[in-house]
Amino acid sequence: MSRNDGMNYAPKGKPNKVVSENEFTFAAIALDHGHIYGMCNGLVEAGARLKWVYDPDPSKVKSFVKAFPNVLVASSEEQIMQDEEVRLIAAAAIPSKRCELGLRAMNNGKDYFTDKTPFTTLEQLEIARAKTKETGKKYMVYYSERLHVESAVFAGQLIEEGAIGRVIQVTGFGPHRLSAEIRPKWFFEKKYYGGILCDIGSHQIEQFLYFAGCKDGKVLHSKVANYNAKDYPELEDYGDATLIGDNGATNYFRVDWHTPDGLSTWRW
Incomplete structure (x- = not known):
């Protein structure tokens, strides 16, 4: 889990x-994104028991078992869904498929913990909202850039303590x-990753809402571009947006895929 490889970097905390x-x-x-390792690390460090793993790709399962040697390998997703002992499904599926997996989990009486981005369409959001009301189960999202980064956690603590006053702009x-x-x-x-603002931009929006104490917000304007990834015409390698929260706080963020190889990840 290299610090230079943000996709597969798995933070470890104190139990x-x-x-x-x-x-x-x-x-x-669903081990499609390396964030599943950080998600499982956090749950285990909080005392949870990791019982099963399943992915149709044996190589992904092999790597996962190496990191979590006590886990059992399921023969199918259904085997896990039918296990009444399992209370929560942690998953890092292909983004466009995260909602449908969450619906199956909730239909089987389990809470769902997914990697960001949780949805790629507004229709998925509405379906998931309805399902949580119907089942009483939780649909939770791993926003690692706030939840699993010490500086972001500390910033949240300072705001909560009133050390920096009212947050009016992020x-x-x-x-x-x-x-x-x-x-x-x-x-x-x-169609699978949802676009750069939907994908890594969702981190920034979540942080704004949390740090500014907003319950909702509105996108005032945004833009995306593909500057350098001409071999991948559907990839957006740059995006930015301006938002206003329901309490009047404002936000500007910029995300990109331009970090040079000579630098470590943004976390360091």
């Missing part, structure tokens, strides 16, 4: 168990390294 042994059991399904920059040679095919097809 802080909030449940007793075997009190909370979860499973991992500016965010999210440079990322493309590393095209290690990316899967779906990464370059917009």
